[in-house]
Amino acid sequence: MDAVTPRLAIVQGGLVIQIAESYPEGWSPSEGVAIACGPHPQPGWLYDGEAFTAPPPPVPESVTPLQARRALRQAGMLAGLRQFLAASPEEVQEAWDYAIEVRRDDPMLAGMAKAFGIDEEALDDLFRLAATF
DSSP states (O other): OOOOOOOEEEEETTEEEEEESOOOTTOOOSSSEEEEOOSOOOTTOEEOSSOEEOOOOOOOSEEOHHHHHHHHHHTTOHHHHHHHHHTSOHHHHHHHHTOSOEETTOHHHHHHHHHTTOOHHHHHHHHHHHTTO
């Protein structure tokens, strides 16, 4: 009876760079480390030394104002944003109130995030959340 060769994820720096479905006995990759894996990991997945995880979805370039408000409400930040806007110059209030999209790369958004102590990763997560609405 033939031995079953496990599916291998080739991992370099915590990132799956390749999957080996079949390989000769004694084979090892020229780059990275070969780790036995189940059927799910694919190139681009992450490996933390114990488990494979799918990468987070990409960060949307923009969301609608309604999506942004719903994400902020779910994160418990909408009331604080309203207070911040009430104390902001009229131009900032208008930009928020009349925007047709909220762009991730908007300098005003970066300033608002900084004022709230929101780092880049948390802001990305808010945009990913907003895109689900």
